[in-house]
Amino acid sequence: MLGVSEDATQEEIRAAYRELVKKYHPDQYANNPLSDLAQEKLKEINLAYDMLADKSHNGRGPSGGAYGAGAGPGMEFAQIRDMIVRGNIQGAESALNAIQGRNAEWHYLYGVVCLRKGWYDQAREHMQKAVRMEPNNVEYRAGLNNINSMSFGYGRSYQRSGMQGDSGGLCNICATLWCADCCCECMGGDFIPCC
Amino acid sequence: MFGYVQPLRPELRVRDMALYRAFYCGQCKAVSRRYGAIARGFLSYDTALLGLLSAALSVQDAGVRNERCIASPIKKKPVARPCAATEFAADANVILAYNKLRDDWRDERSKKAAAGRVFLSRAYRRARRARPDMAGAVETLMEELAVLERAGCPRMDEAADVFARMMQAVFAELGAESGDARALSWMAYNLGKWVYLTDAFDDLEKDVARGCYNVIWLQYGREGDAAACRREMREAVGFNLKTSLSQCAAAYELLNVRRYKELLDNIIYLGLMDRTERVLKGESKQADGSI
Numbered sequence: 174m175l176g177v178s179e180d181a182t183q184e185e186i187r188a189a190y191r192e193l194v195k196k197y198h199p200d201q202y203a204n205n206p207l208s209d210l211a212q213e214k215l216k217e218i219n220l221a222y223d224m225l226a227d228k229s230h231n232g233r234g235p236s237g238g239a240y241g242a243g244a245g246p247g248m249e250f251a252q253i254r255d256m257i258v259r260g261n262i263q264g265a266e267s268a269l270n271a272i273q274g275r276n277a278e279w280h281y282l283y284g285v286v287c288l289r290k291g292w293y294d295q296a297r298e299h300m301q302k303a304v305r306m307e308p309n310n311v312e313y314r315a316g317l318n319n320i321n322s323m324s325f326g327y328g329r330s331y332q333r334s335g336m337q338g339d340s341g342g343l344c345n346i347c348a349t350l351w352c353a354d355c356c357c358e359c360m361g362g363d364f365i366p367c368c
Numbered sequence: 369m370f371g372y373v374q375p376l377r378p379e380l381r382v383r384d385m386a387l388y389r390a391f392y393c394g395q396c397k398a399v400s401r402r403y404g405a406i407a408r409g410f411l412s413y414d415t416a417l418l419g420l421l422s423a424a425l426s427v428q429d430a431g432v433r434n435e436r437c438i439a440s441p442i443k444k445k446p447v448a449r450p451c452a453a454t455e456f457a458a459d460a461n462v463i464l465a466y467n468k469l470r471d472d473w474r475d476e477r478s479k480k481a482a483a484g485r486v487f488l489s490r491a492y493r494r495a496r497r498a499r500p501d502m503a504g505a506v507e508t509l510m511e512e513l514a515v516l517e518r519a520g521c522p523r524m525d526e527a528a529d530v531f532a533r534m535m536q537a538v539f540a541e542l543g544a545e546s547g548d549a550r551a552l553s554w555m556a557y558n559l560g561k562w563v564y565l566t567d568a569f570d571d572l573e574k575d576v577a578r579g580c581y582n583v584i585w586l587q588y589g590r591e592g593d594a595a596a597c598r599r600e601m602r603e604a605v606g607f608n609l610k611t612s613l614s615q616c617a618a619a620y621e622l623l624n625v626r627r628y629k630e631l632l633d634n635i636i637y638l639g640l641m642d643r644t645e646r647v648l649k650g651e652s653k654q655a656d657g658s659i
Contacts, residue, residue, distance in 0.1 A: 197621070205554075207551055207622055210550065211618075291554075293612065330633075334376070334379050
């Protein structure tokens with residue numbers, strides 16, 4: 174489960190455990206319809222770690238799901254939030270479509286519904302609209318931030334691979350050193366004497 | 369699909385490259401065995417992922433053996449042994465290739481597509497018999513997509529949704545026996561969405577010049593030229609592509625992958641991302657081996 178060999182040290186087990194917890198943390202699956210699967214996986218990982226590690230540990234992630242916190246004026250929005258929490262996305266969508274007056278909360282909730290459907294473009298548009306209509310609402314701003322940062326973790330291993338640069342890494346290092354040297358020279362010093 | 373789903377080769381270990389080739393060859397041999405030599409000409413790299421994923425999720429591993437083939441008649445090369453995974457990839461390949469040709473013929477009246485259809489029709493009838501659910505769903509959704517495109521749908525989420533559901537239908541047979549159906553379905557949806565939007569952005573100039581349907585051009589509002597559209601829409605398209613990929617990867621992590629994880633990781637995290645970056649920069653070319 175943890176992907177460590179039988180004779181792994183406590184250090185290795187802890188490192189593998191930490192890596193996996195990071196991967197399946199509720200925050201990573203905040204707007205993902207598979208969040209319950211991720212939580213199950215996390216439970217299994219915790220179980221495996223408890224079996225391997227002899228001393229108890231703490232720092233497990235709290236479970237996610239922060240909907241339903243807002244104080245909507247209408248009963249309808251509260252019901253729709255409830256539907257979203259229970260995973261009834263289709264029901265929430267048709268309920269939202271039936272509402273006439275479209276205020277900031279409507280756009281926010283519609284954005285959440287779009288996100289769960291995988292309609293990221295519309296999701297962002299509606300969240301932006303909600304934030305524009307009520308710039309001081311913390312919930313809407315957090316929702317928009319959340320959408321914008323969804324893809325951040327994904328590209329990390331690609332960036333680490335060094336494939337994305339226009340020029341080689343070595344060139345960049347040389348150029349940086351040369352620039353630094355020029356700056357030094359301007360200030361009277363010189364740490365690369367030959368240039 | 370359009371040949372976009374491939375590993376990032378410079379980052380691939382030699383043995384993983386051999387494994388990837390072996391699955392591609394295994395799929396090719398399966399197509400030849402099940403559908404005849406002509407159908408081999410319509411092979412795509414995309415479905416190699418399907419075969420690989422299917423083998424990675426199945427309990428038993430058929431493994432790889434050294435074989436000769438037409439392309440390499442003297443030197444033996446590693447080829448994935450015939451198994452449910454290679455057959456699945458072969459069937460999916462024929463079904464997707466045929467429907468793509470039919471779509472091209474309808475849209476562009478391309479002579480190449482018309483000829484290809486004739487060559488593939490026998491194979492397709494057989495594939496349809498083998499996988500009626502998959503073929504039926506692909507036909508229905510291709511039709512739905514054609515209707516949407518004829519109506520000039522200007523929302524990328526809506527157009528990509530149809531294609532993404534088609535990918536779900538293809539992946540559905542893959543998850544039938546494993547307990548990974550839900551994760552596979554969400555992975556397929558997001559991968560399909562990524563493929564559709566990647567293709568649309570990659571073909572932007574070509575579609576605009578020919579007057580063909582392109583959802584990004586329509587969402588942009590059809591003002592100015594394709595270059596302006598590319599500049600304006602790059603951020604939005606990039607956001608959608610990367611968000612889809614991050615969800616695809618999150619679903620992939622929940623699968624019960626039993627083997628070939630390094631190669632799959634390379635495709636999911638490096639190959640797809642590299643293609644995204646290149647398409648966004650406008651330097652992607654239609655990939656080799658595409659249908």
